[in-house]
Amino acid sequence: MSDKAVHELxxxxxxxxxxxxxxxxxxxxxxxxxxxxxxxLHAVEGPVCGVCQETSYPYRACASERKQELTNLxxxxxxxxxxxxxxxxxxxxxxxxxxxxxxxxxxxxDSSSTERIRFPERTHEFLYALLSAQxxxxxEEGISIYAGHEDGVRGMNFALKEExxxxxxxxxxxxxxxxxxxIEPDLLHFLDEFSDRVTQVVSRxxxxxxxxxxVEARFADHSDDGWRRSIVRQPYRGTSLGAPPPPRASGGxxxxxxxxxLYLASNASTAGAEVRPHxxxxxxxxxxxxxxxxxxxxxDADIMQFAANERELELFHFLYSADQLxxxxxxxxxxxxxxITQLIADCLRQKGFDGVSFRSSISAxxxxxxxxxxxxxxxxxxxxxxxxxxxxxxxxxxPTILEPNTDHIRLDE
Numbered sequence: 414m415s416d417k418a419v420h421e422l423x424x425x426x427x428x429x430x431x432x433x434x435x436x437x438x439x440x441x442x443x444x445x446x447x448x449x450x451x452x453x454l455h456a457v458e459g460p461v462c463g464v465c466q467e468t469s470y471p472y473r474a475c476a477s478e479r480k481q482e483l484t485n486l487x488x489x490x491x492x493x494x495x496x497x498x499x500x501x502x503x504x505x506x507x508x509x510x511x512x513x514x515x516x517x518x519x520x521x522x523d524s525s526s527t528e529r530i531r532f533p534e535r536t537h538e539f540l541y542a543l544l545s546a547q548x549x550x551x552x553e554e555g556i557s558i559y560a561g562h563e564d565g566v567r568g569m570n571f572a573l574k575e576e577x578x579x580x581x582x583x584x585x586x587x588x589x590x591x592x593x594x595x596i597e598p599d600l601l602h603f604l605d606e607f608s609d610r611v612t613q614v615v616s617r618x619x620x621x622x623x624x625x626x627x628v629e630a631r632f633a634d635h636s637d638d639g640w641r642r643s644i645v646r647q648p649y650r651g652t653s654l655g656a657p658p659p660p661r662a663s664g665g666x667x668x669x670x671x672x673x674x675l676y677l678a679s680n681a682s683t684a685g686a687e688v689r690p691h692x693x694x695x696x697x698x699x700x701x702x703x704x705x706x707x708x709x710x711x712x713d714a715d716i717m718q719f720a721a722n723e724r725e726l727e728l729f730h731f732l733y734s735a736d737q738l739x740x741x742x743x744x745x746x747x748x749x750x751x752x753i754t755q756l757i758a759d760c761l762r763q764k765g766f767d768g769v770s771f772r773s774s775i776s777a778x779x780x781x782x783x784x785x786x787x788x789x790x791x792x793x794x795x796x797x798x799x800x801x802x803x804x805x806x807x808x809x810x811x812p813t814i815l816e817p818n819t820d821h822i823r824l825d826e
Contacts, residue, residue, distance in 0.1 A: 436463045436539060437475040438483060441529055442522045447717040451486055455479040463539030464521055465529040481555070482720070484543055488556040489720040489729075490520045491544075497560060497570040504569060510558055511540035552723040573726075578734035580727060585753050593756045600760045607728050608764055610718050611710045617703050620792060621677035621781055622684035624698045625649050628798055648697035648796040655701070656786040666739055666751055667758035667769065667782045674758075675786035677701060681799075683778030689742065690801045699796035701789040707767040712736035713779065740774035758782065 439462035443449040456473035475483050491500075491510050498504035500513055514521050515533040525531050549557050560568030580603070587596050628646040648654070656662070656675040668674040678684035685696050712732050719729035739754050761769055768783040783789060814821065 434477040434480060435460050436542075437477060437480055438462055438464060438521075439467070439472055439474040439529075441465070441472075441526075442531070444518075444522045445490055445520045447715050448486060448490065448520060450715070451475070451483065451717050455482075463543065464536045465531050466535055466539070467529060484546075485556050485722070486717060486720040487520065488544065488558050489716055489726055491558050492556065492570060492726065493573045493716065494519055496572045496575075497558070501559060501569075503567060509541070510544055511537050514540055554722060556720065556723060556726055573730045573733065576730075577738075578727070578730040580731045581734045581738070581753070584756065588752050588756065593752065593759070596756060597760055597763070600756065601763060604760055604764055607714075607719075607732070608710070611712065611714060611732065612766075613709050613711045613770070615703055615707050615709055615781075617705050619703045620700045621679065621702075621789070622681045622698060623654055623675070623677050623701055624681075624684040624688045624696050625654055626688050626690055626694055626696060628695050628697055629653065646695060646798045648699065648798045650697075650699065650796045651791050651793075654697055654699050654791060654796065664751060664755070666754050669755050669759075673786055675701070675783040675789060677781045677783065677789070678773065678776075679778040679781070680776075683773050683776035683780070685799065685801070686776040687773060687780060692801050692803055694801045696799050696801065697796060698799055700792035702792050704788055704790055707783070707788055708765065709768040709770050709781065709783075710761045710764075710766045712739065712769060712771045736771045737774075739769075739771040740780070742774065758784070 437460040438448075438452055440449065440452050440456055442462050442464035443452045452475045453473075455476045457476045458471045458473055460474040460477050461468060462472075462474050491513075495510070495513060498506055500506040500508060500510040502509070515523055515536045517523055521536075522529070523531060523533070523536070544558065547555060548559055549561055558570065560570045562568065584596060584600065627649070629649050630647045632645050632647065634643050634645045656673045659671050659673045662668060662671055662673045664670040665674065665676070667676075676687070678687055681698050684698055688696065690696060712735055714729055714732040714736070716729050719725040719732075735754070735757055738750075739757075758769060762784045767785065767788060768781055770779050770781045773780050817823070
């Protein structure tokens with residue numbers, strides 16, 4: 414597009430009123446899935462998008478009366494992805510939060526497309542007006558991207574995705590000195606704050622997958638010519654592939670020793686990955702089908718539902734941390750870490766849930782743990798044998814020191 418055409422495109426736009434009610438965000442410029450869902454849910458024709466600032470034709474953008482909710486959601490996403498030191502100049506940040514969102518980021522679209530021309534400087538102006546209008550809203554009315562001061566000391570917000578929820582940590586600390594049943598009443602009361610927002614109903618007939626390392630038997634399959642043969646394998650089936658009975662159930666991520674839960678996955682590859690096989694292993698994989706509608710708690714929460722204020726964001730952080738903890742693999746000698754996830758599962762079961770779903774840390778699918786294995790039945794004839802050909806490991810750089818100093822406090826692994 415020529416400079417003249419661009420000038421004409423924006424000629425009628427009021428750049429001095431970027432904080433006006435009529436300037437919001439369009440569906441095409443929302444990038445994060447939760448943000449896009451929010452804009453789509455409340456989209457109308459009329460408002461102008463502050464990112465692309467398109468004015469040449471009508472399009473759908475977030476309704477003006479939802480602008481405060483939109484602002485809170487964008488702030489919540491900033492809090493989720495970014496440490497305050499990355500954008501607050503008091504901590505060394507160079508750009509301000511709006512500067513982060515005009516570069517490549519997970520929240521807003523930043524590059525132009527065939528439908529949208531996006532100018533960083535104009536997006537920056539809009540975001541500055543949006544984010545600085547009320548930097549420290551009352552905690553019950555909004556979300557702040559700055560920690561501010563407390564007792565004269567400047568605080569700092571850290572990216573929620575990199576930190577364990579303080580609420581979850583408090584329960585972990587209590588489990589180090591209290592029995593789980595003494596903590597249950599407090600956790601049950603806490604779950605009341607959001608249990609309705611994590612409730613999902615899985616319909617009767619829905620299928621999931623379960624894997625087990627090994628096979629029932631091997632057989633030599635002789636061909637018709639009498640001398641060539643191949644090895645065929647019979648998978649575990651039915652109860653052999655299902656949950657172990659209570660006497661044989663060892664403690665797991667969500668079940669205590671002697672308690673039989675059924676662990677499943679949304680697809681076969683996730684089910685296989687979750688049993689942690691080695692290359693060369695043969696896996697028996699089969700489907701299990703819901704006998705009836707079941708009510709589960711989904712810990713893969715949508716931040717859109719928890720972006721109204723600081724307390725709501727704390728609830729989301731708890732759910733996100735619990736989801737991450739359930740998904741994380743634990744070494745055999747560290748299974749004591751399961752005590753918190755087992756406590757959460759116990760309380761969800763007491764709340765009337767039939768199971769809990771959480772993300773897989775090693776595959777693209779989700780996991781499902783059902784508290785009563787009899788709620789699902791094996792799908793006859795669905796069992797197959799698959800061999801693990803290879804494993805793929807993804808390495809990520811972790812903050813490292815060669816020699817700790819007095820600023821470093823040693824933590825237990």
